[in-house]
Amino acid sequence: MSFSKLLQAIFFSLSLLVILGLFTALSAEEDITNWLSEPATPLAEEVRGSFIFTLLLILPFLFLAEGLLIFVIFKFRKRPGKEPATFHENVKLEIAWTLAPAITLVILALSTFTLIKRINYSPHTDLVVQVEAQRFFWKYTYPEYDIAIAEEPLVVPADKYVTLYGTSMDVIHSWWVPAFGVKKDFMPGRITELWFKAKPGVYEGQCAELCGPLHAEMLIDVKVLPEDEFMAWVREKQAEAENIEVRPASAIEQAREDTVDVIN
Numbered sequence: 212m213s214f215s216k217l218l219q220a221i222f223f224s225l226s227l228l229v230i231l232g233l234f235t236a237l238s239a240e241e242d243i244t245n246w247l248s249e250p251a252t253p254l255a256e257e258v259r260g261s262f263i264f265t266l267l268l269i270l271p272f273l274f275l276a277e278g279l280l281i282f283v284i285f286k287f288r289k290r291p292g293k294e295p296a297t298f299h300e301n302v303k304l305e306i307a308w309t310l311a312p313a314i315t316l317v318i319l320a321l322s323t324f325t326l327i328k329r330i331n332y333s334p335h336t337d338l339v340v341q342v343e344a345q346r347f348f349w350k351y352t353y354p355e356y357d358i359a360i361a362e363e364p365l366v367v368p369a370d371k372y373v374t375l376y377g378t379s380m381d382v383i384h385s386w387w388v389p390a391f392g393v394k395k396d397f398m399p400g401r402i403t404e405l406w407f408k409a410k411p412g413v414y415e416g417q418c419a420e421l422c423g424p425l426h427a428e429m430l431i432d433v434k435v436l437p438e439d440e441f442m443a444w445v446r447e448k449q450a451e452a453e454n455i456e457v458r459p460a461s462a463i464e465q466a467r468e469d470t471v472d473v474i475n
């Protein structure tokens with residue numbers, strides 16, 4: 212088989228594969244991947260919108276450039292009785308294909324940076340939760356309710372602005388719940404802010420910063436409950452904390468004196 216025949220065969224097989232792949236993806240009853248999770252917060256909706264907007268703006272360039280390339284390769288190639296074309300330079304065309312992508316990039320930058328700003332600063336706060344990341348779990352403290360939990364799902368009220376202030380006790384961790392559209396690094400010695408306002412449901416996430424041997428098991432669970440159920444959970448947790456017997460300081464003091472008496 213000659214080299215050009217081999218190239219043709221490879222080109223043909225690859226095209227067939229791509230068409231088959233596209234057909235399978237389009238006709239699948241369920242999504243064949245979960246690489247885009249359903250947005251559960253307005254922020255996640257915006258992130259999704261920004262993703263699609265970006266794709267719509269940049270894909271025409273891909274198709275135009277690759278389409279032109281393939282067209283030119285076939286149209287101006289060397290054929291029996293025909294020399295290959297050798298033209299080059301076209302100032303107008305070159306200015307156009309420099310300006311068009313540049314303007315597109317400016318549009319993308321403006322829309323992306325405004326969205327990043329919205330992600331970074333919570334517009335309002337109904338509930339504050341402090342997060343301490345530690346290899347390999349998360350500790351959540353609710354200062355307003357005097358509750359601290361670790362290795363348990365984060366529980367928050369639905370449709371409320373929840374602000375997390377996170378830091379790390381050892382290495383860099385990253386708090387990432389895809390459905391919320393947030394992913395922020397928690398670093399030792401620094402406090403990072405993130406926020407979400409989620410629909411009721413149970414959401415999963417994961418530490419997204421390689422932090423050690425059990426990094427893959429540093430999972431995140433978030434339970435978003437209707438407000439009354441959330442308050443019931445708060446009362447339950449507070450009651451649990453009260454039931455832990457704490458010896459008053461005076462009792463400890465008395466015990467020490469008794470011991471001293473016995474020794475003497």
Ligand SMILES: [Cu+2]
Nearest residue numbers: 384418422429
């Ligand atoms: Cu981690």
